[in-house]
Amino acid sequence: MLKAESVAVFRGERLVFRDLSLSVPSGGALVLAGPNGAGKSTLLRLLAGLVRPAAGQVLWDGQDAFADLAAHGQRVVYVGHQDAVKPGLTAAENLRFAARISGKSIRAALEAVGLENLADLPARMLSAGQKRRLALSRLVLSAAPLWLLDEPTLGLDVAAIERFGRLLAAHRAGGGLIVAATHVPLPLDNVAGLRLA
Numbered sequence: 001m002l003k004a005e006s007v008a009v010f011r012g013e014r015l016v017f018r019d020l021s022l023s024v025p026s027g028g029a030l031v032l033a034g035p036n037g038a039g040k041s042t043l044l045r046l047l048a049g050l051v052r053p054a055a056g057q058v059l060w061d062g063q064d065a066f067a068d069l070a071a072h073g074q075r076v077v078y079v080g081h082q083d084a085v086k087p088g089l090t091a092a093e094n095l096r097f098a099a100r101i102s103g104k105s106i107r108a109a110l111e112a113v114g115l116e117n118l119a120d121l122p123a124r125m126l127s128a129g130q131k132r133r134l135a136l137s138r139l140v141l142s143a144a145p146l147w148l149l150d151e152p153t154l155g156l157d158v159a160a161i162e163r164f165g166r167l168l169a170a171h172r173a174g175g176g177l178i179v180a181a182t183h184v185p186l187p188l189d190n191v192a193g194l195r196l197a
């Protein structure tokens with residue numbers, strides 16, 4: 001169970017939000033909505049342990065996530081706006097580090113996003129949507145229960161969005177949690193919403 005209790009976060013001098021609370025149970029999904037600059041990415045970074053709260057707490061199973069950031073880091077996989085894809089490496093090589101940590105199959109991760117035929121292509125030659133799919137394949141390689149996703153479907157075609165929906169559903173069926181920021185509907189059922197002003 002992930003909880004935030006009355007959190008406030010500053011970016012620079014600006015108070016982005018305050019007194020914000022949320023809770024996501026095992027198997028649950030929460031979608032963050034709101035206009036540009038409302039603080040969706042900031043909230044994701046807070047939940048990832050990358051930005052500290054000025055007030056309030058982030059709790060994982062009742063324990064303060066910031067009390068043991070190494071442990072929290074292992075629970076989280078964060079896919080941000082920037083695709084974090086190294087252009088000089090092939091698609092498969094881009095996944096090696098994550099695969100070594102989890103012991104999972106690179107091939108299976110590429111298949112899960114429909115990139116198996118492009119495994120040996122340098123990532124700089126991938127299209128925008130293919131790069132995004134490569135970034136999302138890190139989710140499949142990770143064993144972390146908490147997926148934090150910033151506009152995950154940006155640039156994906158209809159078939160890729162459907163495939164991604166199946167990944168999200170499988171993660172939740174296994175007890176995983178999802179928090180996603182988005183401006184468009186995501187392929188998620190039974191989802192809770194949180195609107196930032």
Ligand SMILES: Nc1ncnc2c1ncn2[C@@H]1O[C@H](COP(=O)(O)OP(=O)(O)OP(=O)(O)O)[C@@H](O)[C@H]1O
Nearest residue numbers: 011012016034035036037038039040041042043181
């Ligand atoms: N590193 C930073 N330093 C200072 N201010 C920042 C920093 N990062 C974000 N901000 C500010 O924090 C506020 C919230 O930004 P954030 O990226 O969380 O919004 P968002 O809701 O994700 O927006 P979008 O829909 O455009 O992605 C914005 O006013 C932004 O300018």
